[in-house]
Amino acid sequence: MGSRPVPVPIMAELKKYVSGLDAEQEKIFNDNFSRYRWVKIRQKLGLDDFKFHDLRKTFGSVLAQNGVSTAVTQKLLEHSSPDLTNKVYTNVDPVLRDAVDQIPVGDWL
Numbered sequence: 001m002g003s004r005p006v007p008v009p010i011m012a013e014l015k016k017y018v019s020g021l022d023a024e025q026e027k028i029f030n031d032n033f034s035r036y037r038w039v040k041i042r043q044k045l046g047l048d049d050f051k052f053h054d055l056r057k058t059f060g061s062v063l064a065q066n067g068v069s070t071a072v073t074q075k076l077l078e079h080s081s082p083d084l085t086n087k088v089y090t091n092v093d094p095v096l097r098d099a100v101d102q103i104p105v106g107d108w109l
């Protein structure tokens with residue numbers, strides 16, 4: 001399970017949304033966001049197959065790729081187990097994985 005890249009138009013819409021939030025708000029995305037606002041953003045941008053959970057996976061992967069510890073990533077994602085964090089959210093970027101898979105290792109052995 002890898003993370004999907006977040007399309008630029010979605011990032012622009014999310015930046016608008018976040019900039020309008022109260023600084024004291026504990027969570028950026030609440031249940032109402034995912035039920036109503038997220039659907040409208042996806043429809044507006046023609047990205048109906050882009051799931052909200054893809055943002056979470058991207059966030060976890062970006063944290064890992066930038067050296068954030070598993071413990072901190074686990075806390076931010078509210079996981080009960082570091083194993084889940086490591087298994088699902090710290091996968092290598094699929095583009096990098098594809099590049100490595102192209103190396104003809106068998107020819108060298």
